[in-house]
Amino acid sequence: MIDSSLRTVEWKNNKVIMIEQTKLPNELIFVEYDDFNQVANAIKTLIVRGAPAIGVSGAFGLGLAALQSKATTKEEILSDLEKARKILFATRPTAVNLGWGLEKIMNVAKTGETAEQIRELVISTAKKMADEDIEINKAMGKNGSVLFDDNDTIMTHCNAGALATVAYGTALGVIRATRESGKNVKVIATETRPIQQGSRLTAFELKHDGFDVSLVPDTAVGYSMANRLVNKVVVGADRIVKTGHVFNKIGTYQVATMAKQHGIPFYVAAPLSTIDLETKADDVIIEMRKGSEVTGIGEKKTAPDDIGVINPAFDMTPPELISGIITEKGVATAPYEESIPKLFQANN
Numbered sequence: 271m272i273d274s275s276l277r278t279v280e281w282k283n284n285k286v287i288m289i290e291q292t293k294l295p296n297e298l299i300f301v302e303y304d305d306f307n308q309v310a311n312a313i314k315t316l317i318v319r320g321a322p323a324i325g326v327s328g329a330f331g332l333g334l335a336a337l338q339s340k341a342t343t344k345e346e347i348l349s350d351l352e353k354a355r356k357i358l359f360a361t362r363p364t365a366v367n368l369g370w371g372l373e374k375i376m377n378v379a380k381t382g383e384t385a386e387q388i389r390e391l392v393i394s395t396a397k398k399m400a401d402e403d404i405e406i407n408k409a410m411g412k413n414g415s416v417l418f419d420d421n422d423t424i425m426t427h428c429n430a431g432a433l434a435t436v437a438y439g440t441a442l443g444v445i446r447a448t449r450e451s452g453k454n455v456k457v458i459a460t461e462t463r464p465i466q467q468g469s470r471l472t473a474f475e476l477k478h479d480g481f482d483v484s485l486v487p488d489t490a491v492g493y494s495m496a497n498r499l500v501n502k503v504v505v506g507a508d509r510i511v512k513t514g515h516v517f518n519k520i521g522t523y524q525v526a527t528m529a530k531q532h533g534i535p536f537y538v539a540a541p542l543s544t545i546d547l548e549t550k551a552d553d554v555i556i557e558m559r560k561g562s563e564v565t566g567i568g569e570k571k572t573a574p575d576d577i578g579v580i581n582p583a584f585d586m587t588p589p590e591l592i593s594g595i596i597t598e599k600g601v602a603t604a605p606y607e608e609s610i611p612k613l614f615q616a617n618n
């Protein structure tokens with residue numbers, strides 16, 4: 271069974287172990303990879319998903335690439351790692367953590383003197399990143415927990431829990447930490463069509479951890495807010511730019527707009543590794559996914575053949591809809607252009 275101490279992705283005996291989440295909630299399957307191409311495929315096909323988890327998976331992928339490489343010199347192994355980095359990087363475009371994790375490993379690799387030293391450095395750094403992910407989520411949880419009160423009913427969208435990180439979670443980490451601080455909270459999870467991370471993963475994870483969780487269709491967000499079934503919202507993020515525009519699972523923008531309409535605080539929880547200070551909001555690439563995710567539910571077809579489908583995986587929520595961005599270094603509030611850089615100063 272899953273619990274918040276179980277790692278979604280982990281390095282063991284020179285292999286990468288992942289929970290095959292596509293089989294949830296009925297079955298929990300562990301898959302083992304010893305080839306970085308398999309890790310790339312696992313990221314692309316959403317066997318592992320969620321921004322922080324794919325960041326760590328990319329780093330582990332480079333660990334496998336280092337082991338697979340027959341290189342005997344520094345130049346040769348760096349060239350093999352660069353080839354693997356490109357393949358891993360091309361898997362998913364929107365979550366910034368993937369590029370962040372890969373770059374961090376490549377920078378450390380370049381400091382090694384010999385091929386063998388570089389292999390060890392790559393693997394030990396990737397393992398450290400996974401350990402740090404959990405610590406960061408716990409710090410974020412603690413910082414966010416003060417924003418929530420006893421008897422709050424909190425809405426969340428998609429899955430930003432232990433199943434989208436290495437463990438513990440970003441948005442769900444905040445909810446876990448709020449409960450750990452002695453407050454009693456209920457959760458409303460949105461279904462998150464088209465591929466239902468909310469029902470398959472969030473509802474499963476929260477129920478398993480003993481939360482009072484209710485599932486609503488995405489179309490019932492307005493209803494839930496208008497009828498005061500929910501009084502706060504917290505979601506995760508796949509990329510946040512320095513102006514405070516948040517890129518997260520498709521539908522987040524609708525949830526935030528509805529929250530604004532009803533005067534309900536809307537929070538985003540994400541580590542600093544999800545903040546991209548370089549890219550402008552307009553330049554962020556939104557991943558478009560295959561139409562069959564929308565024309566069916568799982569294997570069951572629910573729409574006619576030969577129609578057009580628009581299936582963006584993410585959308586952008588503008589800063590004016592966001593009450594605060596919760597990070598491991600504190601909570602940023604508007605104006606974000608001023609508060610976000612301060613979080614990085616606190617990081618030094």
Ligand SMILES: CSC[C@@H](O)[C@@H](O)C(=O)COP(=O)(O)O
Pocket residue numbers: 316319320321322427428429430431434435440467505506507508518519583
């Ligand atoms: C903790 S990642 C942010 C989440 O809210 C969410 O957008 C996410 O998990 C991404 O979904 P994905 O299933 O990888 O497409």
